[in-house]
Structure formats: C-alpha cells, structure tokens
Amino acid sequence: MQISAIETFHTYKKEVSLLQNSDAMSLLLRLAKEASLDSSSVQEDSHDSLILLKETEFVTVDKNIVKLSEGGRNFLELLGISVEDGKHTVFEFFGKKIAIFLKAKSVKLLTPRYALAAVSMVILALSSYLYTQLGPEQYTTERKEQLKVSLDDHSEVQLNSESKLVLTKDFNKSSRDVKLVGEGFFNVREDTLPFIINTDIASIRVLGTQFNVKARESWFEVAVKRGVVEVSSNVSGKDSSVILTDSQFTRFQKGEYPYPPQLIPLEQYPGWIIGKLAFYETSLKLAIEEIERHFDVTITLNDRSLEEVKISGLFETNDLDNILDAICQLTKRNYRRLKNEKYIIY
Numbered sequence: 001m002q003i004s005a006i007e008t009f010h011t012y013k014k015e016v017s018l019l020q021n022s023d024a025m026s027l028l029l030r031l032a033k034e035a036s037l038d039s040s041s042v043q044e045d046s047h048d049s050l051i052l053l054k055e056t057e058f059v060t061v062d063k064n065i066v067k068l069s070e071g072g073r074n075f076l077e078l079l080g081i082s083v084e085d086g087k088h089t090v091f092e093f094f095g096k097k098i099a100i101f102l103k104a105k106s107v108k109l110l111t112p113r114y115a116l117a118a119v120s121m122v123i124l125a126l127s128s129y130l131y132t133q134l135g136p137e138q139y140t141t142e143r144k145e146q147l148k149v150s151l152d153d154h155s156e157v158q159l160n161s162e163s164k165l166v167l168t169k170d171f172n173k174s175s176r177d178v179k180l181v182g183e184g185f186f187n188v189r190e191d192t193l194p195f196i197i198n199t200d201i202a203s204i205r206v207l208g209t210q211f212n213v214k215a216r217e218s219w220f221e222v223a224v225k226r227g228v229v230e231v232s233s234n235v236s237g238k239d240s241s242v243i244l245t246d247s248q249f250t251r252f253q254k255g256e257y258p259y260p261p262q263l264i265p266l267e268q269y270p271g272w273i274i275g276k277l278a279f280y281e282t283s284l285k286l287a288i289e290e291i292e293r294h295f296d297v298t299i300t301l302n303d304r305s306l307e308e309v310k311i312s313g314l315f316e317t318n319d320l321d322n323i324l325d326a327i328c329q330l331t332k333r334n335y336r337r338l339k340n341e342k343y344i345i346y
Contacts, residue, residue: 138166141182143296146272155195158185160214160272161293183214185273188227201254202233211244212270214251219286221251223264231258266314277315277323284309284331295320295341302346306331 060067139159141147147159152172157165163182168175176195188195190208197204199215209227214220222231224244231250232241240257242250248261249269271278277294279287285307288299294317301307311330315323324335328345335345 137171138164140164143293153191153193153195154189156187158273160184180213180215182216183212183270183272185212185270186210202231202252202258205230205232212273214270216286216289218254219251220254221249223249223269233257265312268314271314272317275317277317278313279315280312281310282312283307284311284327287311287327291320291323297341297343299324299343299345302344303333306333306345 060069139147139149139157141159141161141163143161145161149157149159149165151157151167153176155176157178159165160183163180163184165184166179168177171177172193174193176191176193177198178196179198181199186195186197186206187210188206188208195206195208197206197213199213199220201215201218201220204211204213204222206227206229209229210225211227211229212221212223212225214222220233222229222244224246226246229244230241231244232239233252233256234240235255235257242258242261244250244261247264249264250258250261252259265280266278268274268276269278269280272294277287277290279290284301288301291297292299297320309331311327313326313330315326317323324343324345327333328335331345333345335343337343
C-alpha cells in the first residue's frame with residue numbers, strides 16, 4: 001500500500017509540476033468559499049492545514065460520511081500530514097463529491113521551505129482536473145439521494161433522485177438558463193431576466209414562482225404551486241405552449257404538444273419534497289420506477305400486462321413494504337422479497 005501511494009504521488013506530481021504555490025492558495029480560498037468555510041482558516045503561514053481529497057481510492061463519500069482509506073492515510077503521511085477523523089466537511093464541486101479535511105492533526109516540516117508546498121501539492125494533485133474544468137456548473141443525484149441547491153440569483157432547486165441540473169456558463173449574467181434531466185422542485189426568485197428550464201422534451205419560461213418539473217425518458221410534467229409558467233413543446237418544427245397558474249399542472253409524452261391545464265389532483269402534490277410519493281393516474285410501470293429510485297431497489301412485474309394499469313394515491317416513504325402492500329391491494333396481486341434488495345410482484 002505504501003509503495004502504491006508513493007507511485008501515485010509521483011504520477012500526480014508530474015501533472016501539477018507547472019503550477020505555482022500561489023495557484024494552490026488561490027484554489028484553496030475558492031474551495032473554502034464554495035464550502036461556506038471561513039476563509040481566514042486558509043493562511044499561508046498557518047499549519048492548521050486544509051486538505052482536499054476528491055472521491056478516489058483514497059477517500060469514499062457515502063451520504064456525507066467520509067472514509068479515508070489506508071492508502072489515503074499513507075499518501076498524506078508521505079507528505080508529513082496526519083488527519084483527525086471527523087474534522088471534515090463535504091460538498092459538491094462541478095458535480096463531484098469532495099471531502100475537505102479541516103485542521104490536520106500535525107504537519108511535519110519536511111523542510112521549512114516545502115512544508116506548505118507539500119500540502120498544496122496534495123490539493124492540486126487530487127483536484128487538478130476540477131481546477132481546469134471550467135465548463136458548465138452541474139449538480140447530480142443518485143438513487144435514494146435528494147439535493148437542495150442555492151443558485152447565484154438566490155433561486156433554489158431541490159433535486160429528486162437520479163436527476164441532473166446543469167447551469168449555463170453565463171447564468172445570472174446575461175441569462176438564467178438551466179437544463180434539467182429527471183425531477184426538480186423550483187423556487188425561482190423574481191427578476192427581469194426570465195428563468196428558462198430546458199429539457200429533452202419541452203421548455204419552461206418563468207419570472208418568479210414555485211413549481212415542480214419532471215422530465216424522465218419520454219414523460220414530461222409540470223405542476224405550479226404558485227405563480228405563472230409557460231410550457232412549450234416543439235413537434236415537427238411547430239411550437240405549441242400553455243400557460244399554467246396557481247395549482248395547475250400539465251403532463252404529456254415526448255413528441256406531443258402540452259395538454260390543457262388541469263387542477264393539481266392531490267393537495268400534497270408532488271409529495272417527494274415532503275417525504276411522500278404521489279401518483280395520479282400513473283401507470284404502474286412509471287410508479288415502480290419512481291419507487292425503485294427512492295429506495296434503490298429492483299422491482300419486477302411478473303405479468304407485463306400490469307405495466308399500464310393506472311394507480312392513484314399518496315404513499316408514506318418510511319416503509320417500502322407498506323407501499324408494496326397497497327399496490328398489491330390495488331392490483332389484486334401479491335409480492336415477494338428476493339435476495340439483494342430485489343422484489344417481484346406476481
């Protein structure tokens with residue numbers, strides 16, 4: 001493990017050999033700001049070190065719990081750094097999970113001249129591709145994950161599981177355009193710049209409002225809690241749009257024009273932002289896909305004819321078995337739990 005760490009260090013050292021110590025300090029301050037840390041803790045003459053590790057074989061980040069591997073500890077020790085467990089914070093930078101270890105237990109002065117440079121080398125080595133990747137800012141979630149994002153215009157977006165939000169480079173300067181894949185609940189701050197959400201199926205234009213957007217595969221849905229939004233779709237080169245106001249929603253499939261506005265059928269719709277799953281005349285196939293995302297399980301329908309059965313209801317998400325029991329009652333079927341978080345409805 002020690003040899004592997006040494007080899008890795010020398011590999012990384014070559015990658016950052018052209019970067020100066022001032023670049024390292026600039027990156028430190030930038031990362032501290034991104035992580036909402038007190039930038040005064042990052043000082044050139046301080047031995048309370050701020051150590052950054054991206055999610056690699058050295059460190060794993062699971063639900064904001066950081067685990068430093070033996071290889072990671074060996075790597076830091078090569079540079080004279082000893083890290084206390086628990087002295088860390090976690091945030092996402094360009095969509096990648098990053099662990100920042102605060103106030104390392106000790107930094108041995110290899111030589112006074114190179115002590116800080118050694119720390120900076122770790123930071124630059126393990127984040128060099130982030131430093132140079134100045135593309136669009138993006139946020140992603142995996143199964144069982146949700147993420148709340150505060151944007152530069154003071155709008156807020158809450159992402160549901162298996163979703164992605166991508167901001168344009170000039171966001172909040174000449175435009176407020178974003179791209180959404182999956183599902184998100186938007187609380188858009190009023191501004192003279194319109195807030196535009198692009199998806200692979202349709203686009204939404206607003207000035208200030210609260211609404212939910214779902215754009216998964218071929219299905220698209222918008223539900224407005226407060227305010228006014230315009231939903232547009234282009235089919236065969238022709239545009240069509242509808243205006244939604246308070247408590248209205250529309251949904252349609254890819255290749256279709258937006259359906260006329262309807263009243264939101266459930267008071268707690270969309271549900272997922274308050275820990276529930278809400279379905280209204282939803283095919284069992286789509287409902288099961290949503291359940292799989294939320295619980296990170298696999299559910300198989302033994303009878304494919306059940307896929308288009310429509311279900312409606314509001315389900316608590318604290319117990320998967322209760323949800324499956326309810327679905328089986330609605331469809332007059334049974335379910336069985338298999339190995340490795342797999343279930344079958346038959």
